[in-house]
Amino acid sequence: MTITLGPGSTVMFTGDSITGSGRLEGELPLGSGYALRIAGEWGLRHPDRAVTWLNTGIAGNTVRDLEARWRTDVLDVRPDVVSILVGINDVGRPSYDPDGHAVSTQEYAAGHDRLLAPLAEAGAELVLIEPFLLPVRGGIEVGDVILDEEVRRRWRADLDPKIQAVRELARTHGAQLLAADGLFAQLAATTAPEYWTAAGVHPTPSGHAALAEGWLRLVA
Numbered sequence: 001m002t003i004t005l006g007p008g009s010t011v012m013f014t015g016d017s018i019t020g021s022g023r024l025e026g027e028l029p030l031g032s033g034y035a036l037r038i039a040g041e042w043g044l045r046h047p048d049r050a051v052t053w054l055n056t057g058i059a060g061n062t063v064r065d066l067e068a069r070w071r072t073d074v075l076d077v078r079p080d081v082v083s084i085l086v087g088i089n090d091v092g093r094p095s096y097d098p099d100g101h102a103v104s105t106q107e108y109a110a111g112h113d114r115l116l117a118p119l120a121e122a123g124a125e126l127v128l129i130e131p132f133l134l135p136v137r138g139g140i141e142v143g144d145v146i147l148d149e150e151v152r153r154r155w156r157a158d159l160d161p162k163i164q165a166v167r168e169l170a171r172t173h174g175a176q177l178l179a180a181d182g183l184f185a186q187l188a189a190t191t192a193p194e195y196w197t198a199a200g201v202h203p204t205p206s207g208h209a210a211l212a213e214g215w216l217r218l219v220a
Contacts, residue, residue, distance in 0.1 A: 084126070136193045
């Protein structure tokens with residue numbers, strides 16, 4: 001069953017830099033990524049159903065970071081729909097941040113669950129977007145680490161169980177799931193992964209368009 005957005009609904013996107021997409025550095029409150037594309041496409045399709053779109057994504061955020069600001073940035077707003085994409089920093093942070101805390105799958109899942117529980121209790125509709133990683137070629141600098149094939153293999157081994165945790169949380173909380181990792185894997189099977197993401201992590205304009213299209217399929 002899809003989510004229904006009625007006139008006057010409020011949708012909150014939150015997460016890390018993939019969601020924020022420069023919103024704090026520019027003049028676009030929704031950033032320049034998939035959240036902006038979703039809002040624009042929805043407005044084109046449904047001029048009779050005005051929706052308030054909000055974005056509180058912040059670059060570098062982990063599940064722990066979201067928890068620290070969840071009350072102010074999300075719960076107090078009382079959105080009708082909350083869309084969450086977080087996880088790649090929970091995987092990658094120990095690789096490029098000497099002070100980074102290695103986040104286990106259990107900790108990641110528990111933190112995610114604490115984010116979702118009060119929203120479900122309040123009756124908000126939920127969209128969970130899987131974190132993803134594409135196998136782009138060569139070594140690319142991300143923070144202070146060169147994201148080469150060896151590092152990417154380590155990230156993938158850590159990411160896969162966290163993706164499974166998101167899928168299980170979606171079932172537990174009755175959330176819509178955007179299986180982004182699988183979506184990008186399918187797209188990259190016939191096109192170079194670099195076409196969809198930079199460094200395997202940050203979507204290109206085409207990648208953001210793919211996320212937006214996938215998200216809109218979950219909403220009526």
